[in-house]
Amino acid sequence: MSASREHFSSRIGFILAAAGSAVGIGNLVGFPVNAAKNGGGAFLLMYALFVFLICLPVMIAEMAVGRNTAKEPVGAFKTLSKGSKLWGAAGFLGVLTPFMIAVFYMVITVWLFGYIALTITGHLDYLASSAGFGEFINSPYLYVALVAVAGIVSFILAAGVKDGIEKAAKILMPALLGMLIVMVLFVLSLDNAMAGVTFFLVPDINKITPSVINGALSQAFFSLSLGMGILITYGSYINKQTNIPNSAKLVAITDTSVAFIAGLMILPAVFSFNPEVNPSELSDSSVSLIFTFLPKIFLALQTSLGYVGASAVAAFFFLLVFFAAITSLVSIIEVPVSYLVTEKKHSRKKALGYLTLTAGVLTLFATASFGMVPFFTEFTSYAGGTKSLFDVIYDVFYDTILPLNGFLLCIFVSYRWKKKQLSEELSIGNENYKGSWVEKYINFSLGTFIPVIVLLIFINTVATKFF
Numbered sequence: 001m002s003a004s005r006e007h008f009s010s011r012i013g014f015i016l017a018a019a020g021s022a023v024g025i026g027n028l029v030g031f032p033v034n035a036a037k038n039g040g041g042a043f044l045l046m047y048a049l050f051v052f053l054i055c056l057p058v059m060i061a062e063m064a065v066g067r068n069t070a071k072e073p074v075g076a077f078k079t080l081s082k083g084s085k086l087w088g089a090a091g092f093l094g095v096l097t098p099f100m101i102a103v104f105y106m107v108i109t110v111w112l113f114g115y116i117a118l119t120i121t122g123h124l125d126y127l128a129s130s131a132g133f134g135e136f137i138n139s140p141y142l143y144v145a146l147v148a149v150a151g152i153v154s155f156i157l158a159a160g161v162k163d164g165i166e167k168a169a170k171i172l173m174p175a176l177l178g179m180l181i182v183m184v185l186f187v188l189s190l191d192n193a194m195a196g197v198t199f200f201l202v203p204d205i206n207k208i209t210p211s212v213i214n215g216a217l218s219q220a221f222f223s224l225s226l227g228m229g230i231l232i233t234y235g236s237y238i239n240k241q242t243n244i245p246n247s248a249k250l251v252a253i254t255d256t257s258v259a260f261i262a263g264l265m266i267l268p269a270v271f272s273f274n275p276e277v278n279p280s281e282l283s284d285s286s287v288s289l290i291f292t293f294l295p296k297i298f299l300a301l302q303t304s305l306g307y308v309g310a311s312a313v314a315a316f317f318f319l320l321v322f323f324a325a326i327t328s329l330v331s332i333i334e335v336p337v338s339y340l341v342t343e344k345k346h347s348r349k350k351a352l353g354y355l356t357l358t359a360g361v362l363t364l365f366a367t368a369s370f371g372m373v374p375f376f377t378e379f380t381s382y383a384g385g386t387k388s389l390f391d392v393i394y395d396v397f398y399d400t401i402l403p404l405n406g407f408l409l410c411i412f413v414s415y416r417w418k419k420k421q422l423s424e425e426l427s428i429g430n431e432n433y434k435g436s437w438v439e440k441y442i443n444f445s446l447g448t449f450i451p452v453i454v455l456l457i458f459i460n461t462v463a464t465k466f467f
């Protein structure tokens with residue numbers, strides 16, 4: 001282990017940073033919408049089972065690989081496979097994927113920044129108008145927002161692991177939780193809020209279909225920031241006293257609770273806005289919900305709160321989602337940063353400079369792929385449709401490579417690094433681990449049904465998305 005490798009200062013710092021990565025737009029908007037559309041309480045139960053039975057072992061394995069090697073994915077896979085080129089390539093996918101997902105996530109974060117700026121300057125009515133979003137995504141001001149977002153993320157990362165990532169999480173995460181609770185209490189006090197709570201929580205088993213199950217698992221996987229090398233990298237910054245299974249469990253509980261609480265915020269708000277709401281109006285994509293539907297909901301509050309009050313609530317909400325997005329972006333860019341620092345021996349500042357620049361340019365192209373530049377808007381076509389650059393990044397990296405990375409990790413840990421080594425690592429800082437049912441479950445599941453299920457998702461996605 002290199003003596004100079006930075007570390008999180010405490011276990012709680014690590015847990016907050018990992019939870020900061022996990023809690024993001026997916027929890028605050030994606031989860032509530034999916035749950036409401038796909039069976040309410042039944043979806044929730046299924047989701048929770050996936051988180052704990054399938055995702056948690058993968059999360060624990062990623063953290064163990066990181067701590068054992070004190071390296072990011074490429075270095076970790078190379079070290080544990082004794083220099084295998086093939087596994088090194090698998091590790092490289094674990095660095096490329098977060099970089100590309102960062103681009104797609106950054107486009108949305110830039111929009112959030114724009115929404116905050118527009119609501120506090122009194123333009124909520126514009127955002128709620130039917131032309132609003134369509135015009136907004138083609139506004140040249142987005143490039144100013146892009147510079148601001150890239151600046152904030154680089155500023156945090158430049159300060160390093162302890163003084164940047166950990167400190168940001170220690171400030172932003174409690175702020176986010178506090179804001180979330182204030183927002184839920186406020187929304188629950190609105191007229192007709194209970195209809196939304198009912199819609200969210202009452203189980204409807206008939207709605208659970210194979211595609212819903214597939215969607216729930218993918219959502220859980222993404223929500224916990226798996227398959228992107230993030231937890232390998234964060235794991236490389238923890239010390240040997242940390243009990244990994246327990247820490248991972250806390251991260252999963254936090255992430256799932258935030259998703260659940262977000263459901264108690266979003267759906268009552270939707271129902272209060274329109275008691276006759278038809279669930280099918282909730283679009284499939286959480287992205288269009290935040291950007292097209294929510295401004296209308298906030299604007300409707302002006303009858304009771306006045307325009308300024310409604311704008312303040314909207315700005316508060318977008319700020320909440322923005323905080324969540326920033327801590328996720330920080331975690332995802334840290335992976336390639338760590339790769340350039342550990343494997344390519346660049347200084348942290350230089351690595352950050354290169355990455356911010358390349359990610360910034362790609363984000364600029366992806367932002368322009370919503371109509372501004374035809375070349376990026378009609379980038380390519382497959383599965384019978386024209387796809388923008390943004391669509392391609394989303395389909396290839398988020399939808400397809402992510403489960404593949406999960407599969408490779410399970411196979412790597414179980415059959416190349418070997419379960420015995422995994423058990424050794426996990427029993428450090430955790431004397432009762434060996435022989436426990438947790439150990440047996442982790443070892444068994446990672447080597448058998450988890451990779452099979454994740455591989456099936458991968459095959460299904462490839463078959464449906466690209467052919």
Ligand code: PHE
Nearest residue numbers: 022024025026027223328332
């Ligand atoms: N887990 C985050 C969410 O649910 C998403 C995320 C993606 C985080 C990529 C880090 C990296 O929104």
